Amino acid sequence: MSDNGAVALTINGREVSAEPGRLLIDVAEELGIFVPRFCYHPGMKSVAVCRMCLVQIEGQRKLLPACATPVAEGMTVNTVEEKAVDAQRGMLEFLLINHPLDCPICDRGGECPLQDQTYRHGPGTSRYIEPKRTYEKALEISPLVVLDRERCVLCWRCVRFADEIAGDQFIQLVDRGPGTQILTFADEPFDSYFSGNTIQICPVGALTSRPYRFVSRPWDLKTASSVCGYCAVGCPLTNEAREERLVRCQALPNENVNDFWICDKGRFAYHYVDSDDRLTTPLVRGGSDGFEPESWGVALRRVADALREAGSVGVIAGGHLTTEDAYAIGRLAKDTIGTRDVDSRVHDAGAPYELALAVGGAAGSSATLNDLEGARSIVWVGPDPKETLPVLFLRLRKAVLDKGAKLVVVSPRRISLDAFATHVVRCPAGEEAAAVSALGPGTRVPAEASADLGEPLVVCWGPSSPGRDEAAVAAAAMELARARDARLLVCPPHAGSQGMIDMGVHPALDAGHALSEEPGRDTRAILEAAAAGELGALVVFGADLVGDFPDADLARRALEACPFTVVVELLPTETVSHADVVLPSVAYAEREGTFTNLERRIQKLEPVLTPPGTAQEPWFVCAELARLLGDEWGWTTAADVWTDIGARVSTHRDVELDALAQVSPPTALNYESGYELHTGGQTVAGPGGYYPKGHRSGAPFQTGQNWPLSWELRAFEAKQRPGVIPPAPAGAPEALPSVETVPPRPATQGEELLLLSGRMIYDGGHMVSRSRALAAVRRRPFLEVAAADARRLGLSDGAEAVIASDGGEERVPVVIGDISPGAVFVPYDQPGLRANRLMRGLDTRVSVRPA
Amino acid sequence: MTVFEGESRRRAEAIVARYPNQRSAMLPLLFLAQSIEGYVTEEGMREVADLLGLTPAQVLASASFYTMLKKQPQGEYVVSACRNISCTHMGARAVIAALQDRLGVAPGETTPDGRFTFETAECLATCDGAPSLQINYEDFYRLTPEDAVALIDRIEAGEEVTSVRGQRVRTHKEISLETATVGLRIPGDADPGSARTIGGETPRPDTAPGWRPKVAGEEGARARG
Amino acid sequence: MAEETRVVTRRLREHPGDSWTIARATDDGAYESARKAVTTLSPDEVVEMVKASGLRGRGGAGFPTGTKWSFVPKDVFPKYVVVNHDEGEPGTFKDREIVEGDPHAVIDGITIAAWANGANKAFIYCRGEFALGSRRLDAAISEAYREGFLGRGIFGSDFDLDIVLHRGAGAYICGEESALLDSLEGFRGQPRLRPPFPAIKGLYGQPTVINNTETLATLPGIVANGADWFRQWGTEKSPGTKVLSVSGHVRRPANYEVPLGTSLADVLALAGGMRNGDLKAIIPGGASAPLLTSTDVAVDFESLQEAGSMLGSGAVVFMDHTTCMVRNALVTTEFFEHESCGKCTPCREGTWWAVKVLDRIEHGEGRREDMDLLLDIADGIDGRSFCPLGDAASWALRSNVKLFRDEFERHVAERRCPFEGDHVSFPGARERHDDMGTAGLGPGEAGVMPQPAAGISVDRSEEAR
Ligand SMILES: Cc1cc2nc3c(=O)[nH]c(=O)nc-3n(C[C@H](O)[C@H](O)[C@H](O)COP(=O)(O)O)c2cc1C
Numbered sequence A: 001m002s003d004n005g006a007v008a009l010t011i012n013g014r015e016v017s018a019e020p021g022r023l024l025i026d027v028a029e030e031l032g033i034f035v036p037r038f039c040y041h042p043g044m045k046s047v048a049v050c051r052m053c054l055v056q057i058e059g060q061r062k063l064l065p066a067c068a069t070p071v072a073e074g075m076t077v078n079t080v081e082e083k084a085v086d087a088q089r090g091m092l093e094f095l096l097i098n099h100p101l102d103c104p105i106c107d108r109g110g111e112c113p114l115q116d117q118t119y120r121h122g123p124g125t126s127r128y129i130e131p132k133r134t135y136e137k138a139l140e141i142s143p144l145v146v147l148d149r150e151r152c153v154l155c156w157r158c159v160r161f162a163d164e165i166a167g168d169q170f171i172q173l174v175d176r177g178p179g180t181q182i183l184t185f186a187d188e189p190f191d192s193y194f195s196g197n198t199i200q201i202c203p204v205g206a207l208t209s210r211p212y213r214f215v216s217r218p219w220d221l222k223t224a225s226s227v228c229g230y231c232a233v234g235c236p237l238t239n240e241a242r243e244e245r246l247v248r249c250q251a252l253p254n255e256n257v258n259d260f261w262i263c264d265k266g267r268f269a270y271h272y273v274d275s276d277d278r279l280t281t282p283l284v285r286g287g288s289d290g291f292e293p294e295s296w297g298v299a300l301r302r303v304a305d306a307l308r309e310a311g312s313v314g315v316i317a318g319g320h321l322t323t324e325d326a327y328a329i330g331r332l333a334k335d336t337i338g339t340r341d342v343d344s345r346v347h348d349a350g351a352p353y354e355l356a357l358a359v360g361g362a363a364g365s366s367a368t369l370n371d372l373e374g375a376r377s378i379v380w381v382g383p384d385p386k387e388t389l390p391v392l393f394l395r396l397r398k399a400v401l402d403k404g405a406k407l408v409v410v411s412p413r414r415i416s417l418d419a420f421a422t423h424v425v426r427c428p429a430g431e432e433a434a435a436v437s438a439l440g441p442g443t444r445v446p447a448e449a450s451a452d453l454g455e456p457l458v459v460c461w462g463p464s465s466p467g468r469d470e471a472a473v474a475a476a477a478m479e480l481a482r483a484r485d486a487r488l489l490v491c492p493p494h495a496g497s498q499g500m501i502d503m504g505v506h507p508a509l510d511a512g513h514a515l516s517e518e519p520g521r522d523t524r525a526i527l528e529a530a531a532a533g534e535l536g537a538l539v540v541f542g543a544d545l546v547g548d549f550p551d552a553d554l555a556r557r558a559l560e561a562c563p564f565t566v567v568v569e570l571l572p573t574e575t576v577s578h579a580d581v582v583l584p585s586v587a588y589a590e591r592e593g594t595f596t597n598l599e600r601r602i603q604k605l606e607p608v609l610t611p612p613g614t615a616q617e618p619w620f621v622c623a624e625l626a627r628l629l630g631d632e633w634g635w636t637t638a639a640d641v642w643t644d645i646g647a648r649v650s651t652h653r654d655v656e657l658d659a660l661a662q663v664s665p666p667t668a669l670n671y672e673s674g675y676e677l678h679t680g681g682q683t684v685a686g687p688g689g690y691y692p693k694g695h696r697s698g699a700p701f702q703t704g705q706n707w708p709l710s711w712e713l714r715a716f717e718a719k720q721r722p723g724v725i726p727p728a729p730a731g732a733p734e735a736l737p738s739v740e741t742v743p744p745r746p747a748t749q750g751e752e753l754l755l756l757s758g759r760m761i762y763d764g765g766h767m768v769s770r771s772r773a774l775a776a777v778r779r780r781p782f783l784e785v786a787a788a789d790a791r792r793l794g795l796s797d798g799a800e801a802v803i804a805s806d807g808g809e810e811r812v813p814v815v816i817g818d819i820s821p822g823a824v825f826v827p828y829d830q831p832g833l834r835a836n837r838l839m840r841g842l843d844t845r846v847s848v849r850p851a
Numbered sequence B: 001m002t003v004f005e006g007e008s009r010r011r012a013e014a015i016v017a018r019y020p021n022q023r024s025a026m027l028p029l030l031f032l033a034q035s036i037e038g039y040v041t042e043e044g045m046r047e048v049a050d051l052l053g054l055t056p057a058q059v060l061a062s063a064s065f066y067t068m069l070k071k072q073p074q075g076e077y078v079v080s081a082c083r084n085i086s087c088t089h090m091g092a093r094a095v096i097a098a099l100q101d102r103l104g105v106a107p108g109e110t111t112p113d114g115r116f117t118f119e120t121a122e123c124l125a126t127c128d129g130a131p132s133l134q135i136n137y138e139d140f141y142r143l144t145p146e147d148a149v150a151l152i153d154r155i156e157a158g159e160e161v162t163s164v165r166g167q168r169v170r171t172h173k174e175i176s177l178e179t180a181t182v183g184l185r186i187p188g189d190a191d192p193g194s195a196r197t198i199g200g201e202t203p204r205p206d207t208a209p210g211w212r213p214k215v216a217g218e219e220g221a222r223a224r225g
Numbered sequence C: 001m002a003e004e005t006r007v008v009t010r011r012l013r014e015h016p017g018d019s020w021t022i023a024r025a026t027d028d029g030a031y032e033s034a035r036k037a038v039t040t041l042s043p044d045e046v047v048e049m050v051k052a053s054g055l056r057g058r059g060g061a062g063f064p065t066g067t068k069w070s071f072v073p074k075d076v077f078p079k080y081v082v083v084n085h086d087e088g089e090p091g092t093f094k095d096r097e098i099v100e101g102d103p104h105a106v107i108d109g110i111t112i113a114a115w116a117n118g119a120n121k122a123f124i125y126c127r128g129e130f131a132l133g134s135r136r137l138d139a140a141i142s143e144a145y146r147e148g149f150l151g152r153g154i155f156g157s158d159f160d161l162d163i164v165l166h167r168g169a170g171a172y173i174c175g176e177e178s179a180l181l182d183s184l185e186g187f188r189g190q191p192r193l194r195p196p197f198p199a200i201k202g203l204y205g206q207p208t209v210i211n212n213t214e215t216l217a218t219l220p221g222i223v224a225n226g227a228d229w230f231r232q233w234g235t236e237k238s239p240g241t242k243v244l245s246v247s248g249h250v251r252r253p254a255n256y257e258v259p260l261g262t263s264l265a266d267v268l269a270l271a272g273g274m275r276n277g278d279l280k281a282i283i284p285g286g287a288s289a290p291l292l293t294s295t296d297v298a299v300d301f302e303s304l305q306e307a308g309s310m311l312g313s314g315a316v317v318f319m320d321h322t323t324c325m326v327r328n329a330l331v332t333t334e335f336f337e338h339e340s341c342g343k344c345t346p347c348r349e350g351t352w353w354a355v356k357v358l359d360r361i362e363h364g365e366g367r368r369e370d371m372d373l374l375l376d377i378a379d380g381i382d383g384r385s386f387c388p389l390g391d392a393a394s395w396a397l398r399s400n401v402k403l404f405r406d407e408f409e410r411h412v413a414e415r416r417c418p419f420e421g422d423h424v425s426f427p428g429a430r431e432r433h434d435d436m437g438t439a440g441l442g443p444g445e446a447g448v449m450p451q452p453a454a455g456i457s458v459d460r461s462e463e464a465r
């Protein structure tokens, strides 16, 4: 063994050194030696059931599975000589005897690991003449997943994913021996927010996607690597289009971010991109109350004039825009228009991210997602991550159940993390701050919980409920982190949220996290000013204020009262209907640029579609407006914007765009596998010649091209696109900056329950709600109330109740749940119930009565 | 709960309590459900899942693995004729054929009157009595086809039959209950199979250092394979 | 005339009427060894004793028991002892009789194993189909608790031991130790990936000693009389006696306990010889063991291995000329297919395929290439399956085809089974046999004298003499 602890071994005569404990199959792969496999998946524990990866190891009587054999000093391994090749052929013959070989009608055809590996390692023919095993075909085990047991090779990947990764044990192995099959229980569907991953890792066509079934052949797809546009985790994924329509999204692996997984929202909620009501041309309010289509020239001039005349201007941006957009918006507002009334917090209005400055130096995370796995202990104060940041939930689950971290959850109601948390602090709503402080050093409440907070510690905080005053609890969380010099994971809601903060689309923060002396108005204050008629113009970028701001009425009044409103949007939202000028924007699948995720990691998007009509990139719209307002930025491409960012934003000085781009595969990956050798040098199905048609030929490992084989070579790809985390700014403030907290509106007669809310994964948002696939699994609205309160108020589980504030009334079915008395929870925006219609000011209180 | 009620609920809980890790109660609980419903019903699996904090699918996965846990209604008497080497070579095929004719059902089927379920079994560890069979898991040895048929006749005639080991043949529900509860000690439990209240199990070992119980509902995530 | 050497089976043979009761058992010295171990020997001394005896596991693998025990980490708690009483290997019925006839010997052995390995809890995984066995175990455990041999502070020491009787539910693979553990934990009974081995991480991830019923029943003798006493029988590599389950076309099918190293010929003689004199094939170690055709081999681990087979669980099946070897292969392979857990490809698909081919041959639809195909299928499983069940299936299949290829070819050529009708014959069924076949059966729980089972006239006059 060498002094750096690595062991030296030879594989197919090639010497390699690897750290002990690593699996042969991975080490071989990095040498470009592909060991065929079905059950092995780098993201899950080895089970060694398919026996496809058997290799010859000198001194071993039996062949050993490379997927379950750790490297050892002096090991001599061979994957290409007689014995191993025999085993590979034999195993494939066995696997094929009961496989229907219905490739021509199978979605997997052309990107099927079973096909691929049969070409490469299998026998030419089968000697099996008996009838094959048959099952009822195509079972719909959920509205998203279809199961065909005849095609299954029983690699257990889906079952292991459900058990090990997602914790949704709804899909299992049933019966035994040759009758073994994958199945769900009776009428209980495979009800998981992550079910789509099983489709992607299924090495055959046994699990297929209902939305994608029979839609396309892999070689007819145009594919680009991108980043999910929904939540702040920022999972890398592919956008795959056929004939200029987005037909499929699949996870790209990044060992730093999402391992190998994405949630079903990221995978199935892309339909809005090519929905028929996309805004395609600028609209200007005409004489009569309708909109007139206009040219960009006319529309932009109208906006520029309005902005010039407007005394005071407010600028509000949403959370789904790129870092480039953010920079452009910040610059337009603060430098060109010259207003500090700019904010990007809508759904999370008022969330005091700037408090983080005093912990990690940045107004955001000092921890990475990988830090969670190194942590001895984790504190969670925030929303239910399974609903709002699904893949973060997976990372937390892995940290606790796999890496043994201790998890302390502080929450007034049961959230998904409780299932495996080491300690749950169920504190009364409103007392979270106190509960968090109690975890600090020296305190003994709750004793065992604080005792379990060993180093390294990661404190996670995110705005837990729209419309609540988060300042105190945030401050407590930050203080805990500071006191324990823990790392901090700040969890803003959306894919673009952190980018907005980094680029200074914030009343108190300038680009590069500089805290300014005279902060401007935040979203709430801007809207109040507008409603009071104190605002000359309102500029809105990709935000549905009426639908998303936790006080729908205030938003509506503001829009009505404001003399001029311009909205840059994808889709006709209610906010759009109030606009004077509407400018069509582009969707993530249509654009170049970057997203900055909740660990401040910057990752790159590549376009697969061309935008509809004349829709424009928001950053370009900003640049044009600036030009018309006499401020020339000279941008033509996203790269130009990035250069400018590098030049003018201290933290981003050294962030190279190319560093973000797809790294080309290691040269070792010229696929020197067993196949070529044992067929005497002829490369029949080498990756190059692998895909008969079109743009999918060429090196197989570049994501977005020749994808299929790379399915089985993911271990590499996980390291391909790490992204970049810019450094925290120097000279961070010592103490937490003070945030003044708005006094809650006094509850009026009868309102006694504090209204908690939060987004469900599939909600009524104008993007998700356009997913045909997810409509079937979207939850109905509900009112969660504590048993004690239910008894007091005469509410019973399942019965309808009326929830009322002076904002209005809603009828909802009651769910009696684990929530601390004195508070109720309703989902923020499920069809039929919009919580923000009930919300008035901060910490809305409501009354509830049986319907 | 509709399957595990009253006494059986108490038994179910006592069974769960026997094991350091509640999931170990899987098989006894399924036998208990079978003793109540006659076979392992969907409802039975749902309730076992509730008791163990699992999904019904996880219970199905285990239940479907074992031949003694029945997926369809069973006759009062389950006749299992050994079909393995020694018995086959000693004439089991003729015995099986004779039983099939006598009962008029194929292996795996139940007579219309619900008295008998006929099945073939793998080696019952009774090769010294080949060809042999079990009726509700009591052994019968050295059977000619005529012996086997006579045996069925006697049971049908309501005679109490005793195995070659002097054991009274119980009904399938009775033997399922015994299998579920044998060795179970519930103070004051009426069930003869488990009446004795002796010793009582020491909880100590399982609270000894090093023991860390799994998080309920998360068993599935433990290292497998 | 060959003699038995009764060590493990002595008590149940000498007292066929009540050997399983605690009164009889304690009169006969039961629990003296456990008491001696717990009150006078240190755990290490016991481990050393068992090591020195050279006792090898009786469950099939033949792994030295003392060595296995010495892998158990000292400082990790809790630890468990698990008794493998899932006896399912076709042809084997020794554990069944030991438990039915002498359950206290097993508990005696469990106590010794638990003390030696520092376990306070033992689980008996009792095959689901063993109704009487589990009744006798349950009664015996209760009696032992009553006597203070189990529970807190046994034999007045400060050592606690509890035994939980756990029933299987019908799956041969659960006899495989790691599958047994998964089954006991409430999962599907499928073998685990090893390492880690049960001794390090077994039941609930804790150090666990798994031993076969017969292995444990052998311990009291060793602890009472010492390693040398045990080594007086058997060979250097296979010391002691072994209970052989003899069945098939012999005059007196039953369990016979003989010193390891006894020749198959003597074993056959013990069983009264072949019913019609002639011998065709022998399964020397359960269905998993490759066939032999001659009795000229010693029954011990190493000799049988040299002869190309194995001792396995010690189940010896003798077959005469009435046996159709294609059917033998079919029945055996059907067994492995039926009992395959389905986890790994070669066992799951290979046994499925082989059964289909064998069935065709047996029913006159064989093809000339089928014999080679069967051998290829065997090769495709052998050494590649996840656990030894797959290997075993391939060994049995291969030896049937290799040794009796001509018979397979006759099936193909004649397009029928040449044995049709022939092997339905009952001389064996009416054989009067000595006390052993049903020894340990005496009065049932209910205290009634055993009724002759339906249609069976067991002449017990022999027992009287
Ligand atoms: C497929 C298979 C079935 C087995 N069945 C049994 C069994 O029924 N009883 C048993 O004691 N051992 C059985 N074994 C052996 C066990 O795995 C294990 O080796 C044994 O119980 C260890 O105890 P011992 O060392 O006392 O023999 C089986 C092994 C395999 C691979």
Ligand code: SF4
Binding pocket: C173, C190, C191, C339, C340, C341, C342, C343, C344, C345, C347, C348, C385, C386, C387, C388, C389, C390, C391
């Ligand atoms: S060989 Fe494979 S399929 Fe067969 S029993 Fe073992 S693990 Fe299961």
Ligand code: FES
Binding pocket: A036, A037, A038, A039, A040, A047, A048, A049, A050, A051, A052, A053, A054, A065, A066, A067, A068
């Ligand atoms: S056994 Fe290694 S990949 Fe399946």
